[in-house]
Structure formats: C-alpha cells, structure tokens
Amino acid sequence: MKVVRELREDLIGRIRLMNGLVTGLLVAIACCYWFVQIVQGDHFRELAENNRLRKLPIKAPRGLIYDRNGHLLVENIPSYNLLIDRSRSASLPAALAFAAGILGRQPAELQAIVDRDRATPGFRPVLLAEHLTLPQVAQVGVEGLEFPEFEVEVQNLRLYRHGPQTAHALGYLGEVTPQEVERSDGAYSPGDLVGKRGIEQVFDHLLRGRDGERVVVVDSRGKLLEEYGRRPAEPGKPLKLTLDLDLQQLAIQLFDGPDKVGSVVALDPRNGEIRAFVSAPSYDPNLFARRLAREEWEALIGAPHDPLRDRAIQNTYSPGSVFKIVMATAGLAEGIVNESDSVWCSGSNTIYGHSFRCWRPGGHGRVDFHAALKLSCDTYFYHLGQRLGIERIARYARLFGLGTPTGIELRGENPGLVPDPAWSLARRKHPWYPGETISVAIGQGPILVSPLQIATMTAIVANGGRPVHPHLVEGAEDDLPAPPELPERVLRAVRAGLDAVVNEPGGTATGARPSDVRIAGKTGTVQVIAQSARTNPSSMPFRFRDHGWFTSFGPVDDPQLVIVVFLEHGGSGSHGAAPIAKALYEKYFATAQPRRDS
Amino acid sequence: MRNILRPLSPAATPEERQPFAQIAAVDGGLVIAALLLAAVGLATVHSASSELAVDYLPRQALWVGLGFVLLIGAVSIDYRVLLDLSLTLYLLGLVLLALVLVLGDVRGGARSWFVFGPWQFQPSEFAKLATTLFVARYLSGIDQPVLALRQIATAVGLVALPMLLIVVEPDMGGAAMFVPLLVGMLLIAGVKLRYLLTAALLAASLGFGLWTFGMKEYQRDRVMTFLQPERDPLGTGYHVRQSKIAVGSGELFGKGYMQGTQSQLRFLPARHTDFIFAVLAEEWGFAGIVTVLGLFALYIRGGARIAMRARDRSGILIVVGLLSVFCFHVLYNTAMVVGFLPITGIPLPFLSYGGTFMLYNFTATGILLGVDLRRYVNR
Numbered sequence: 001m002k003v004v005r006e007l008r009e010d011l012i013g014r015i016r017l018m019n020g021l022v023t024g025l026l027v028a029i030a031c032c033y034w035f036v037q038i039v040q041g042d043h044f045r046e047l048a049e050n051n052r053l054r055k056l057p058i059k060a061p062r063g064l065i066y067d068r069n070g071h072l073l074v075e076n077i078p079s080y081n082l083l084i085d086r087s088r089s090a091s092l093p094a095a096l097a098f099a100a101g102i103l104g105r106q107p108a109e110l111q112a113i114v115d116r117d118r119a120t121p122g123f124r125p126v127l128l129a130e131h132l133t134l135p136q137v138a139q140v141g142v143e144g145l146e147f148p149e150f151e152v153e154v155q156n157l158r159l160y161r162h163g164p165q166t167a168h169a170l171g172y173l174g175e176v177t178p179q180e181v182e183r184s185d186g187a188y189s190p191g192d193l194v195g196k197r198g199i200e201q202v203f204d205h206l207l208r209g210r211d212g213e214r215v216v217v218v219d220s221r222g223k224l225l226e227e228y229g230r231r232p233a234e235p236g237k238p239l240k241l242t243l244d245l246d247l248q249q250l251a252i253q254l255f256d257g258p259d260k261v262g263s264v265v266a267l268d269p270r271n272g273e274i275r276a277f278v279s280a281p282s283y284d285p286n287l288f289a290r291r292l293a294r295e296e297w298e299a300l301i302g303a304p305h306d307p308l309r310d311r312a313i314q315n316t317y318s319p320g321s322v323f324k325i326v327m328a329t330a331g332l333a334e335g336i337v338n339e340s341d342s343v344w345c346s347g348s349n350t351i352y353g354h355s356f357r358c359w360r361p362g363g364h365g366r367v368d369f370h371a372a373l374k375l376s377c378d379t380y381f382y383h384l385g386q387r388l389g390i391e392r393i394a395r396y397a398r399l400f401g402l403g404t405p406t407g408i409e410l411r412g413e414n415p416g417l418v419p420d421p422a423w424s425l426a427r428r429k430h431p432w433y434p435g436e437t438i439s440v441a442i443g444q445g446p447i448l449v450s451p452l453q454i455a456t457m458t459a460i461v462a463n464g465g466r467p468v469h470p471h472l473v474e475g476a477e478d479d480l481p482a483p484p485e486l487p488e489r490v491l492r493a494v495r496a497g498l499d500a501v502v503n504e505p506g507g508t509a510t511g512a513r514p515s516d517v518r519i520a521g522k523t524g525t526v527q528v529i530a531q532s533a534r535t536n537p538s539s540m541p542f543r544f545r546d547h548g549w550f551t552s553f554g555p556v557d558d559p560q561l562v563i564v565v566f567l568e569h570g571g572s573g574s575h576g577a578a579p580i581a582k583a584l585y586e587k588y589f590a591t592a593q594p595r596r597d598s
Numbered sequence: 599m600r601n602i603l604r605p606l607s608p609a610a611t612p613e614e615r616q617p618f619a620q621i622a623a624v625d626g627g628l629v630i631a632a633l634l635l636a637a638v639g640l641a642t643v644h645s646a647s648s649e650l651a652v653d654y655l656p657r658q659a660l661w662v663g664l665g666f667v668l669l670i671g672a673v674s675i676d677y678r679v680l681l682d683l684s685l686t687l688y689l690l691g692l693v694l695l696a697l698v699l700v701l702g703d704v705r706g707g708a709r710s711w712f713v714f715g716p717w718q719f720q721p722s723e724f725a726k727l728a729t730t731l732f733v734a735r736y737l738s739g740i741d742q743p744v745l746a747l748r749q750i751a752t753a754v755g756l757v758a759l760p761m762l763l764i765v766v767e768p769d770m771g772g773a774a775m776f777v778p779l780l781v782g783m784l785l786i787a788g789v790k791l792r793y794l795l796t797a798a799l800l801a802a803s804l805g806f807g808l809w810t811f812g813m814k815e816y817q818r819d820r821v822m823t824f825l826q827p828e829r830d831p832l833g834t835g836y837h838v839r840q841s842k843i844a845v846g847s848g849e850l851f852g853k854g855y856m857q858g859t860q861s862q863l864r865f866l867p868a869r870h871t872d873f874i875f876a877v878l879a880e881e882w883g884f885a886g887i888v889t890v891l892g893l894f895a896l897y898i899r900g901g902a903r904i905a906m907r908a909r910d911r912s913g914i915l916i917v918v919g920l921l922s923v924f925c926f927h928v929l930y931n932t933a934m935v936v937g938f939l940p941i942t943g944i945p946l947p948f949l950s951y952g953g954t955f956m957l958y959n960f961t962a963t964g965i966l967l968g969v970d971l972r973r974y975v976n977r
Contacts, residue, residue: 026894044846
C-alpha cells in the first residue's frame, strides 16, 4: 500500500496541471461575464429596462355549471382592474388626480393605496381599483394617453346567477393559499382563484382548465407591439348538476323570512341524484367573487343562525319520530313483532323505573304496527325498543346509512352518531343506561343525524332496500342499482304505514297531501327542552322551540322523489315541515312529469 | 479487484486517535470559501424566492445547518475507514437507485426522488459519493505509473452501473455528474495518451448515437435551441435569453439586493435553483460574480492542495474524485447561465436551493478536510 516516491510525484504533477486547467477555465468564464456584463451591459440593461418581452398569462375560462335541465347556474363575467406602474410615472400626484377624477374618489385615498405598497419595487404595478365600469375603462383608454403608467387588466369573475339560492351546493372561489400552491405541484400559482367550498372546491381540477401564456414585445411605454409566441389556454370543463333549479328555488323561497332556519334535501331514490339541496339561512357567494371587505366578512360570520353553515350535511340533530322508520323495519325484520301484534297506549308508561309518556296525553288506545306508524305512537315504539335492545337498533340504523358519511361529493360532512354501549364506554366513560334505549327508540337521546342522511334512509325504504349514494354532479357516480339489503316484505309494510301517515284519517301529516300525486311520509318533532318546562310554542324563546322533521317519498307506487324538510326550532313536523314538502311535490310533478320516466 | 476486501485502516497511532488536536492544520481557505458561499447562497435564495409562493430561505438555512453537522461527522471518520466501508456503501447506493425506480416520486419528468411527507431525498447524490469512494478504493490498490486497459475497463464498469440506473429514471443531468469523477480519477491515476484519444473518439460516436436513438424529443430540442435560441421563443430559448438579459443588465455593480427586475418580475426560470447565479449577476453585477468565482477558485485551490499533500494514493484519489465533480458543477452551471452551454439541470454547489445536493457538498467538504487532517502520519 506504500506509494512509491516517483509515482507520487507523477500524481502531484497531474493534479497541478488539472488545477491550472480549472483555474484557467474559471478565468475564461469570468471573461464571458465581463463580456456580457461590461461590454454588452448597456444593451442588456436597455432590454431589461424596456422589458421588451413580457410573459402574460392567458387565464383559462373556468367551466360553467348547469342544472339538470340545462339552466345556467354559474357563468364568468369580465371585470376591469386599474393598475399603476409607478416607474413609468412622470408625476405621480398628477396621475393620481387624473385617476381619482375618473373613479370619483379622493386623490388622497389613492395616494394611501400607493403608499401601502411603497416597499415593493417601483416597476411592480399596484392595484388602484377593481370593478371599473365600461365608461370608466373607456375614459382611461382615451383620456389617459398622456399617462402611460396606467394599465387596465381584465379579469374573469364568477357570477352565481341565483346567488344565495344555490350557495351551499356550489360554494365559491377564493385566493389560493401558499400551502395549496405548494401541494398542487405546479397546477396553482400565487394569486390564483380556486374553489374554496362546495362543487367549486371538489371539482376545481376539472373546472379550472389550464392557463396558457403568451410572450409579447412591448415598447418602452409598455404598449404592446407584437406577439412573440403563445400557448393557448385550455378552458375548464363544464359541469352538469343533478339539481332541479325550479325545485331548488321554490324550496329556498319557502324558507324566506326571519327565523326560518333549516334544510331541504330532495333526491331521486332510484339513483341518488340530488334534486334540491337547501340550507337556510343562506349567503350570497357573489360577495366572495369581489374582494370581501373585512366588515362584510364579519357581518357574514356574525349573522344570526350562521348562514355559512351547510345544515344539510354539516349539522346533525336528533331524528325524533322519523327514526321510527328504522325501528319499524327492525321490529318486523327481526321478528320481534308482526303486523297484527298490538299494544295498549294509555299515554304514559313506566319502563326501567322511569316514566315515558306518549306525545298524545290521553293515549292512542289499541295500536298495531300500521297504526303505530300512522299515529306515531310513542308507547308502541318504547315497547319495541325495549325488546329489540340497543345493539340491534344500532345495527339497523347503520344499515340505513346513519352514523357514517353518505359520500356526497362535498367536503365537511358530519357523520352523525349511532350510539351503542361500546361507544358509551369509549367516549363517555360510563356504561349505557337501559333507559337510553327507550329514548333512542323514538329518536331522542344521543342519536344524531343530518338531513341528508334522513333522505338516504328514506330512499332505501322507497327503492326496495338498495343503498344509495347521494350526489350532485351528473355522471360522477355509476348509477348501477346496488342489491337490496333489507327484505321487500318488511319494507312493503313500512311503506303502507308511511302512506297512512299522509293519506288515512288520523295520520300525522294529512295536511300535507299534494293535489296531483300520492305521497307517503313520516313526521318528527324533536323536543329541545324537557316537556315539563314547555308552554305555548309561539311564546317560547326561539332556541327552546321544537325542531320539525318531515321525510317523504312519492309517488307511493313508483317512488321517484324523496323530500326531507327540516325546520330548526320551527315547531312540529306536521304543521311546520310537512306543508313545505307538499308545495315542492306539487311543483315538481306539475311542471316536469313527462321527463321523469326516462 | 481481489485486494479490495482487505482492510486498509491500520491500528490507529496515538496522534490519530485525536485528529482534532491538529485542527489548525487543515486548509483554512477551503473552509472559509465553503461557509461564505453558503452564506451568499442563503441571501440569494431569499431574494430569488421573494415572488414565489414560499420563501425558501428558512429551509435552505436548515439544510446548511444539517450539512454542517454532516461535515463534522465526515471529518471525524478516518477516510480509510470510509474506504473499507465503500463496497457496502456502493452496493447500498445501487439498491437505493433501483428502489427509487419503483417507489420514487416523479419530479420534473424523472422518477428520482424519495418523498417522505415534507422530506425529499435524491439517492443519486448518495450514490455519487459512494461510487467516488469505491472507485478510489479500487484505483488506490494499483501501484503502476499508468493503468492497464483492463483496470480502466473495471473502473468504467463500476461507474457505469449506477449511471445506467439514473439514465433509466431518466435524469440525464444527474447521470452526467458521474463522468467527471471517473475522468478526474483516471487522469490522475495515469492513462496512456493513446487511450485518451480512443476515448474521445468513442465519446463522439456515442454522442452521435445518443442523439439519433437515445434522446427524447425535448432533450434534442434543448440542444437545438441552444444553437438557435429563436427556434423556441416560449421554451428553452426564452430561458436562455432572459437569463442573459438578467446577467448583462447587472453591469459592473448590479441593481442592488432584491432589486433585480429580471429576477423579481418572474422572467427568470428556476431562479432559486439552477439559475441562482443569474440572480446574483443581476443584483450584484460583475463585481459580485468575480467575488463568488474567486471563492470557488479558493475552494478548488484548497482542494488541490489537500490532494497534493495527502498521505497516500487513496487519499489523493478520493480528493480528486470529489473535487472533479465540484469543478464540473461550477464550470458548467456558470457557463450555462451566461448562455455558453445548453441548459440542463446542473445546480451550483452551496448556492442553488436543494436539500440533498447541499448535504452532499458539505459531506464531500468534510471528507476533504478529513483527508487533510490525517496527512502527517506514516508518510
């Protein structure tokens, strides 16, 4: 391993040679830089100063969104911004005075805007004003010839044609965050507008298309001389929703008024296509298309009943008596009861040492399976719940899709809660109380559901037991029917009971019978405070009033539409929620009947 | 190849047990150059990313810090221990390169990155280091004034293996970085002039073959636009042109820190990575360029001195291998930025943003200093 002396000298000689060679090359490269920077420096400085080549983005037009009948829901409209390039300005005060005249603002205001950007280099244009009117744009173009520092930039704005009426389904755009830019692997650049909520967010990758760019030659005043090259933009893909605009509009109109809070979900039980998706109160997404002022944002955040919240999927509530659909199905399917078994309802019961009252003070007398659904007799379901036990109740609730997200495209879905003893031990750290089973049997207690979950639950009853995946975008799901998971014999009996609710004397929703179509349904009234503290509903404070549910499907013999109406603190299901559903059925089946059977 | 498995590192002598006792003896110019270059890099990366979505400065600072830790680690290991480990490291490098072809993420068209959450790692940098060590180990065992053809062929084969795996990714720039380490070490170890001429001829015909059969369309495009920039005004030609405008408009003293119109107005592509030297040229002018090139020269001169006074043949070869790669990066990148060589993804050591490459450079510097520290004993 010892290096022989002369070999070492050889190596050192070669290293010296190579070091000399590399140093020589470094000097040569330094000469290159000297040539470019010193000899040709003036030339390149001029090129840089004139910015003769400018790379301009060509914004891809964002995809339009239609309802199922081809009605346009969202479009793009041009908007004009006024920018000032301070490095081109001969006299900034004169330029600002000129702009203030056109904009109808004080020069001092504009000066304040410019001052805010004082730290940025002068050659970077500053945004002076947004949303210029066309006359203002023309004025800048014609009268502004002596002010080359002004630029008018065209930007596409999203216009939500129906504003608040489709807000929760469509969502809105906002400026991309630095984190999103980084994660997007080149798809987003800073300043881009991207979907922040709803369909706009989930389908952003399809809607946004791909921006193009062009390189133009400009003169020293920034005026465009010629195009140097371009890559065209690829426009975003249009989306067709499953929503029915007429139905959607009527549904939200029926929620018009102060303290009208709640949700409507309508869907086709055969394939899960959502026809109406309403959360009230709503907000105007067009506010977000313009730069939202702090006061506007705070007003939105502080508005009563939180309009930004999507009550159809983000909020969960006790299902109340609409849960009796699950209970009835479980009782028959498990053979705990048959259709002719009956119970005597005296109005009050004592189970596990607690008093459980039926909603009807005097009781319903003798009640069988059919009558129990029609009259919504609590006593019947208390006894059924006691015999089923919480484990079996929970299993059927899950078969109906409760306790898990429905899988709708939108983000932020609340899975709700199907309680059982394991959950109680894990989360509440105490065992399940048998009395709670009795409460859950009538949809009270810890169980929580969203309006959309009640819609899918009802769709399963209506379509013969097949699970449905609710969705808003046409063709996004394969519409192959899933195999039934519940016996048709049982569901037929449940459907007959729900039919009686609307169509037989004594049913809890006889007032909701639409004129042209026979529907079936179930009401629910959720007590917010204990019965003993209750007084006349209309005199109670808003937050103590009952929630009202009505879930329904029609036509009874060939269900094509499920409608769920939920009224937060809106009184009983029979009087508050059911009439809204009635109006919606009449609208849907009066206007568009021929198209339904395709 | 036989004696490659025989350990090189003898029992340590008393002086060697405390290598840091002689810390004052290392080449100071090299250390100072490396640290100053990293500092210039941090400042320039900050300026270059001011218009990007994120400021890369904090992350680059993290890489520099980690790099310094690796440098200390590399200094403290005897290079003969590294040479004894070199076969293992070389094989590990090959395994990683094979794995990245299956498990890696695609960045810029090449499947060359391992990604773990926010962390990314490019195994080709590791393989480059391991290959340098292993080839140095092999060539150091040959006590002849010039290498035999068979020995040259073995060395070429050792380098070709990892290169081929990187070509498959396909990352031509990354693969090309193996050539200087091979050529540098072979030239120093001694090659007959006859072979040199044959190799040059072979390279020329290989280049022709690559051009005709091996290159992808965009790669041919890049070379063509280098020769005729106006061919592709939006793509590569645009980049060359904008880079030249940035460099040229810097003139003698530059436009000032963070004031480069070309850099700040997004005209420059990859300005925080491969084109960082253009940002420097625009904002600091010729004065800044000469200063930074001077720092590179200082580093290279320090490296050459370390090679010349290294204790043994293996030390010389390691230093030459690492230094050759360094020189190639510096020469190619600076020439590319000013428009004298075609654009390819070759970053500038210590200046360009990039984690793995920064760690590589600090580790290589540590190995260089480690060789220098152990030069006295047993000459």
